[in-house]
Amino acid sequence: MTSSLTDIAKRAGVSVKTVSGALHGGSARMSVETRQRIKEIAEELGYVTNLAARSMRQGWMPLIGVVADDLITSPFATEIIRGLDGAARASDMAVFAMTLSGRRDVASVLEEVRRFRPRAIAYAAMYHKTVSLPEEFADAVGVMINCREANDRVTSLVPDEVGAAQEITGYLIDAGRRNIVFINLPGLLAGELREAGFRRAMTEAGLDSGCARVLPAVRRGVYSDRAPSLVLSHVTELMGGPNPPDAILCGNDRVAMEVYAALRRVGAEIPDDVAVASFDNQVDIASRLDPPLTTMALPHRAMGRQAAGILLSGDPSPGEVRKLPFQLVERASV
Template sequence: MARSKVSLQDLAGRLGVSVKTVSGALSGDASIRMAEETRKRIRTLADELGYRPNLVARGMRQGVMPIIGIVADGLITQPFATEIMRAFDNSVRTDGLSVVVTSTGSGRSVETSVGELQRFMPRAIAYATMYHQVVDLPPAARDAIALMINCRGTDEAIPALVPAERDAAEAITHRLIEAGRRRIAFFNLPGLLAGTLRAEGFRAAHQEAGVAMVQDWIRPATRGTYSNQARSLVLEHVADLFAGPDRPDAILCGNDRVALEVYGALRRHNLSIPDDVAVASFDNQVEIAARLDPPLTTMALPHRAMGRRAAEILAGHGAPARAIEEIPFRLVERASV
């Protein structure tokens, strides 16, 4: 019998049971009662004959396919955020699910992307962004989206997984304070939600530790909203802060790219890392952080953990999603502190 032609009827005929019994054994439907020995015999024969379920037919009967849809707002083109997709895809595959991704932008709206995914009859649809932000989803798409990843809605009506930005800033600032640093500057990411939340954590850590903070030392790393194309202010800040006797003994950087610039600026002033100035950061962009001299202490973005948790939620495992679920960063200790 050709492996590709094996049907439920073939299995039922060989074993002398009903098609309904075979279907229940292979699908795991607990409502169809049978002896455990019968269930094992059916599954064993199905494996021996190479039976493969007709997923399209099953999807038509059940109204859903074994698919999770992702609407990606630029996500799949960003080096960091692709970690979300890799972890998500690897996790859902263990449940026999597949992932279909469609992107917004270039004239394609969220509503259009959701409509494209709905043609596949997915079990669920998620919306993901390339960086942490607040997203005002159009009303037509809200009812279709079950989870937001790396972003949150304006009204928090849809469950969301986001990086724990404030906690991460508290943790890395406490690490600097524990290392004996008491005069910490922060070159933050202006115009980004991550920057706002990290500044809150930076201030909170100082207050909790009873360490005085210089408000003027929280400075924007770039002119205008942060991006890789925005004009850097790092050289100017380092020249200003180290011009007089009241100098920082540590600099917290908004991300590893900013830290790379800080390394160069400090060396222009013959300052040693970490002896004269400790440097810490966010992201754990390994091609930068691990190759700097000395290697950079940084908070790793939780993108893989977000992908795994999203898969868990949408596949129906574990605890249900909360309105806003913050996923913790991971401290990566290297030699710059």
């Protein structure tokens, strides 16, 4: 025979409301010890939540839905889901994601997510960008992760691109590098903000920001892994010219990998001749390069954890944009 909340309440000597709060992530206030004791009794009695009945009572299932804007295709951006899932499980919630791609529009995916009656919905993007939500769905999304809502109607968690670029550029300058070239990501918001931080750091160090060289990593107007690369030609020209750089800052770790290969082709040593630094900390690239790459780690997992807190608090601050700091990962390339 299946046990009930009443059975657990009798055994624990508490009210049914307290049991429900302990097991279902409700707002009932209780000590950690009481919550844990109730969970142990429920497990001992073999209690199984009737999700259908609970959904009818509360109007939602113990789920957080995620509209994944190409997120699942990124090997390192999945840290967002890991952070979100870990924090959600601590509140006895589960996370599910539905992918938004070129063949499915935002409205249709949001409608599909809502069919599962989740407690809350997040929108997560593979890379930092601005997203326009349909007017009728703006209130349905509780938080934007790694992106910003175009009309600032939804709380947004984004990486502090400007701050990260200032920090890594300052790190290169503190290491004695003065002639720094930035091979950046054209057409992307992250690239635009990182260039601003790079130029600011150069100016603050007394180096002429107007002369700081910023070059596009690809031939097309918008960066992508498939666009024709300009890295080899840039590095060949820079190192063969009258004013070769003593450091190259790269728009991401993939660009850095190309810079390594190009520097080797022209006979330059890293870091003795040229220091190399980057953004993203895509570990399968950065840690395996020779020498291992100094880079700025994106705050993906932290964004996921904070998003869960916002969604489960039930009281987000509409339109607030929170910038999360990167973490400098020092390796041997500087």
